[in-house]
Amino acid sequence: MMMMASLNSSCFTSLHLNERERSFGCEGVDRQSMFGVRKLCWWDKLCTEQRIPLSKQYAMRGGTGESSYAQNSSFQGMGVEIAEELLKEQIVEKLDVKQICSGSSLSFSIADFGCAAGPNTFLAVKAIIDSLELKLKSEGLQEAEYQVFFNDTASNDFNTLINSLPLGRQYYAAAVPGSFHDIVLPKGSIHCGYSSFAANWLSKAPKSVSEKGSLAWNEGLIHYPYTAEKRETIQAYSAQFGEDIESFLQARAHEFVGGGVMALVFTGVPDGAIFSQTTIGREFQLLGFCFSDMAKMGLISNEAVDSFNLPLYFPYMKELEAVIKKNGQFSIEKKEKLSIPTDGVVTEAYIRGSALRLRSALEEVITKHFGSEIIDELFSRLDKKVKECAALFSGPDAIPTTMLVLILKRN
Ligand SMILES: C[S@@+](CC[C@H](N)C(=O)[O-])C[C@H]1O[C@@H](n2cnc3c(N)ncnc32)[C@H](O)[C@@H]1O
Numbered sequence: 001m002m003m004m005a006s007l008n009s010s011c012f013t014s015l016h017l018n019e020r021e022r023s024f025g026c027e028g029v030d031r032q033s034m035f036g037v038r039k040l041c042w043w044d045k046l047c048t049e050q051r052i053p054l055s056k057q058y059a060m061r062g063g064t065g066e067s068s069y070a071q072n073s074s075f076q077g078m079g080v081e082i083a084e085e086l087l088k089e090q091i092v093e094k095l096d097v098k099q100i101c102s103g104s105s106l107s108f109s110i111a112d113f114g115c116a117a118g119p120n121t122f123l124a125v126k127a128i129i130d131s132l133e134l135k136l137k138s139e140g141l142q143e144a145e146y147q148v149f150f151n152d153t154a155s156n157d158f159n160t161l162i163n164s165l166p167l168g169r170q171y172y173a174a175a176v177p178g179s180f181h182d183i184v185l186p187k188g189s190i191h192c193g194y195s196s197f198a199a200n201w202l203s204k205a206p207k208s209v210s211e212k213g214s215l216a217w218n219e220g221l222i223h224y225p226y227t228a229e230k231r232e233t234i235q236a237y238s239a240q241f242g243e244d245i246e247s248f249l250q251a252r253a254h255e256f257v258g259g260g261v262m263a264l265v266f267t268g269v270p271d272g273a274i275f276s277q278t279t280i281g282r283e284f285q286l287l288g289f290c291f292s293d294m295a296k297m298g299l300i301s302n303e304a305v306d307s308f309n310l311p312l313y314f315p316y317m318k319e320l321e322a323v324i325k326k327n328g329q330f331s332i333e334k335k336e337k338l339s340i341p342t343d344g345v346v347t348e349a350y351i352r353g354s355a356l357r358l359r360s361a362l363e364e365v366i367t368k369h370f371g372s373e374i375i376d377e378l379f380s381r382l383d384k385k386v387k388e389c390a391a392l393f394s395g396p397d398a399i400p401t402t403m404l405v406l407i408l409k410r411n
Contacts, residue, residue, distance in 0.1 A: 058365040062157025072360040079403040080120045084127035087263040091131035099259045106144035113180040114198020115150040117160040146171035181247040185255040193262035205309035206236035223310045226276040241313035253329035256410040268404035279401045290381040330408035339400040346393040355383035
């Protein structure tokens with residue numbers, strides 16, 4: 001009851017509503033039949049008058065089917081385990097419970113920003129609560145209550161998330177739809193936070209990369225170039241990432257209590273390498289080749305490819321450190337770079353799962369631009385290509401995907 005109430009009220013009170021909510025508000029069948037609204041759009045009027053930002057985030061594939069994110073996120077799950085360990089250390093060794101919890105009863109608020117529909121979010125939340133329990137026990141403190149806020153974009157499959165909440169969990173749960181580039185929770189309300197593989201998503205692809213005539217124009221490609229030569233395009237992506245992380249940190253600075261801790265996990269690029277040398281970079285490159293092949297065959301237009309750029313960025317650790325330091329509201333307590341898998345070996349199972357993994361994450365953003373008709377064809381081509389090019393992932397110059405984990409503390 002509590003979860004659903006929170007979901008509904010957040011939907012209507014959140015200041016951060018996306019395109020889907022907007023079109024539902026204006027043209028959705030339910031509202032048409034309820035209010036007889038067609039062209040007269042109260043929602044548009046409200047948005048214009050109150051300047052509600054309409055963000056365009058794209059969710060992972062929902063449900064629990066074969067190509068759902070829930071079934072295709074075990075790779076991310078490995079990163080979650082590593083982040084958990086570091087966060088656990090931070091909570092157990094350094095968290096000042098008395099500083100962050102004022103008042104007589106102990107109650108902690110935890111948030112996962114960009115939680116998707118599970119199961120990784122549940123593992124992260126469990127690890128945080130287990131660590132808090134350990135900490136309380138070590139200090140001889142009473143039992144606490146926990147409230148967990150699951151945040152993601154409004155088109156995330158919150159129904160699957162809520163229906164799969166672990167039985168016997170020790171926490172109250174609430175879904176919080178809205179972009180994490182904006183404030184989504186009340187001031188000074190969060191004690192522990194977490195976000196994995198979510199802030200790699202940009203609020204939008206940088207504008208200049210789709211502009212014919214701009215030095216950053218990314219002609220014929222769907223993500224940044226395969227070589228370091230097209231500097232302007234990569235710089236445009238990097239600048240957008242910097243702006244977005246700054247907004248993310250500003251929003252979290254508002255929401256966190258002083259002394260509160262947060263783990264951030266990114267897919268990144270090791271120093272001295274370029275994205276396309278990494279395992280995931282090569283998968284993206286092969287996906288780009290599938291788009292070019294389909295354009296050559298006339299299945300999609302060149303213009304559609306030129307104007308499409310994935311809103312994703314894979315940073316270097318130094319870029320992250322620079323933006324966190326510049327923001328100045330969180331200190332970096334710990335940072336780690338790790339190869340995933342940790343032995344660096346790309347297995348056959350990884351290669352077999354590549355097309356499904358990418359599909360579960362990218363289907364929505366691709367569908368919005370190209371339409372749903374191309375999806376099966378595109379990912380079946382990708383599946384074939386990745387298997388044909390398996391050697392690309394194990395050659396001497398292949399660099400395993402790197403995870404960047406940072407533990408931050410609110411100043
Ligand atoms: C790759 S998934 C990671 C999910 C989960 N944290 C994990 O580690 O498995 C990225 C998630 O970030 C969410 N996301 C991307 N941009 C977002 C934004 N601006 N606000 C909230 N969520 C966002 C996506 O909808 C998606 O669920």
